[in-house]
Amino acid sequence: MAEAQRIDGQAIALAVRRRVADAAARLRAKYGFNPGLAAVLVGDDPASRIYVRNKHRACEAAGLGTFEHELPGEAGEAAVLDLVAALGRDDSVDGILVQLPLPPQIAPRRVIAAISPDKDVDGFHALNIGRLWSGEPSLVPCTAQGAMMLIETVCPNLAGANAVVLGRSAVVGRPLAALLLAANCTVTLAHSKTRNAAELCRSADVLIAAVGQPALVTASWIKPGAIVIDVGINRVSTTAGGARLVGDVDTEAALAVAAAITPVPGGVGPMTIACLLRNTVLAACRRRGLPDPEGL
Numbered sequence: 001m002a003e004a005q006r007i008d009g010q011a012i013a014l015a016v017r018r019r020v021a022d023a024a025a026r027l028r029a030k031y032g033f034n035p036g037l038a039a040v041l042v043g044d045d046p047a048s049r050i051y052v053r054n055k056h057r058a059c060e061a062a063g064l065g066t067f068e069h070e071l072p073g074e075a076g077e078a079a080v081l082d083l084v085a086a087l088g089r090d091d092s093v094d095g096i097l098v099q100l101p102l103p104p105q106i107a108p109r110r111v112i113a114a115i116s117p118d119k120d121v122d123g124f125h126a127l128n129i130g131r132l133w134s135g136e137p138s139l140v141p142c143t144a145q146g147a148m149m150l151i152e153t154v155c156p157n158l159a160g161a162n163a164v165v166l167g168r169s170a171v172v173g174r175p176l177a178a179l180l181l182a183a184n185c186t187v188t189l190a191h192s193k194t195r196n197a198a199e200l201c202r203s204a205d206v207l208i209a210a211v212g213q214p215a216l217v218t219a220s221w222i223k224p225g226a227i228v229i230d231v232g233i234n235r236v237s238t239t240a241g242g243a244r245l246v247g248d249v250d251t252e253a254a255l256a257v258a259a260a261i262t263p264v265p266g267g268v269g270p271m272t273i274a275c276l277l278r279n280t281v282l283a284a285c286r287r288r289g290l291p292d293p294e295g296l
Contacts, residue, residue, distance in 0.1 A: 004228075004258040007150050013270035016149070020277045021062040023293035027284065028063075035284035036065030037095040037121065037276070038087045042080060042106065043073030048099045055097070058273045064280060065092060077106045081114050088116040094284035095121035097276070118287050121279040123175065132178045137286070139279050144175035146271025147229050147262075148183075151206060154227055154260045159184035164201050166190045166217070166248070167210035172231050176208055197221075209248035219253040228254055228261040231268050 028034050037059050039052050052068065059066035069083055080098070087093050096119045102108050112120075117127040123141040131138035151158070163185040167173040177189045185206065190197050192211075201207055201221040209217045210231035222228060232248030247264030254261050262268055282292055 004255045005154065005260040006255075007154060007229075007260055007262045007267060009146075009150060009262055009267040009270045012150060012153060013146070013274040016271070016274040016278060017058065017062055019293075019296055020064070020274070020281055023281050023296050024063045026293065027281070027290075031288070031290070033284070033288075034063070034065045035094045035281045036067060036092050037097060037280045038067040038069060038090075038093045040069045040071070040080070040083060040087075040096070040098045042071045042075055042099070043103050045101070048101070052099050055273055055276060058277060059280075062277050064277060067093060073103050075103075075106075077110065080106055080111055084111060084114045088114075088119060093119065094287060095119055095276075095280040097121055119283055121276055121283055123279065124170070129170075129175070132175060135182055137292075139283060140179065140275075141171050141175045142275040142279060143172050143231065143268060143272045144179060145275045145278075147172070147176055147208060147231060147268050148179045149271060149275070150262055150268065151227060151229060152183075155206070158206065161185045161205040162188075162203055163206040163208070164188045164190055164204035165208045165210065166197065166201060167208075167212075167231070169210065172210040173208075176210070180206070211248050213248055214246050215248070215250040217249040217254070219250065219257045222254055222257045224257055225259045226257075228258045229268065230262050230264050233264060233269060 024035055039055055041052050056066050087096050096115050098111050112124045115125055117125045120128050120139055123139045128138045132140055163180045165173050165177050168189055168191040177187050180187045190200055198221045202223050204223055204226055206227045208229045212232055214234040214236050230247035230249040234246050235243050236246055238244055245265050285292055
């Protein structure tokens with residue numbers, strides 16, 4: 001059997017970002033507005049600061065409006081809710097992103113619930129979750145949407161495929177299950193309490209690993225010819241005393257069994273920000289009663 005195709009998430013994400021830039025340019029030319037994303041950062045978590053900076057740069061590169069709001073780590077929940085409410089009233093803001101995690105004195109669920117569903121570009125609001133599972137147009141969590149887009153690059157017609165999602169998080173596992181179901185897959189959502197998980201995964205035509213355990217999925221878990229999407233990003237120590245990123249799948253072993261697989265890094269990761277930009281443009285159009293941009 002030939003070695004599996006490595007799905008190039010970097011290249012596919014770049015194509016999405018180009019389509020976003022083209023759509024934003026058309027909206028500016030035809031309707032006179034520019035989609036805008038507001039990011040809220042509370043505290044000074046180094047990883048969160050890097051994520052927000054990367055999102056800001058991606059917006060600028062795509063020609064989107066970008067607004068950054070920072071609050072000190074000791075800010076109270078009321079201050080965050082007031083800022084979210086103000087952004088909800090601001091017509092130049094089409095997407096609101098509150099960077100997680102939040103300091104312990106702030107309840108993430110209350111903040112997410114306060115974001116206008118029409119500006120909820122993370123796709124975490126209960127109304128967007130309900131719309132997704134009901135099969136209605138919604139803003140979909142970005143990593144889940146990105147993983148789905150990668151699957152469709154190697155298998156545009158998923159009807160009838162057996163899909164196993166390993167991991168039931170609200171950010172990836174559950175929304176991916178909904179997307180796969182909408183694509184007419186037969187979907188199994190597995191998790192830490194699932195019995196015989198390896199045997200279940202071996203039945204999958206499409207296997208998504210999103211559990212946060214380094215190299216949990218070995219070659220023996222994979223059906224020959226399956227599509228494998230590795231969402232895991234785990235930092236592990238090297239023998240030289242450094243660290244490297246690995247996924248939830250033993251990639252080198254899986255290459256001999258699978259038909260296609262996403263590498264880590266360079267697979268699902270780049271798609272997350274690309275889909276955040278995409279959601280911002282979709283939100284901008286839907287708020288104004290405009291159709292979704294063609295080809296986005």
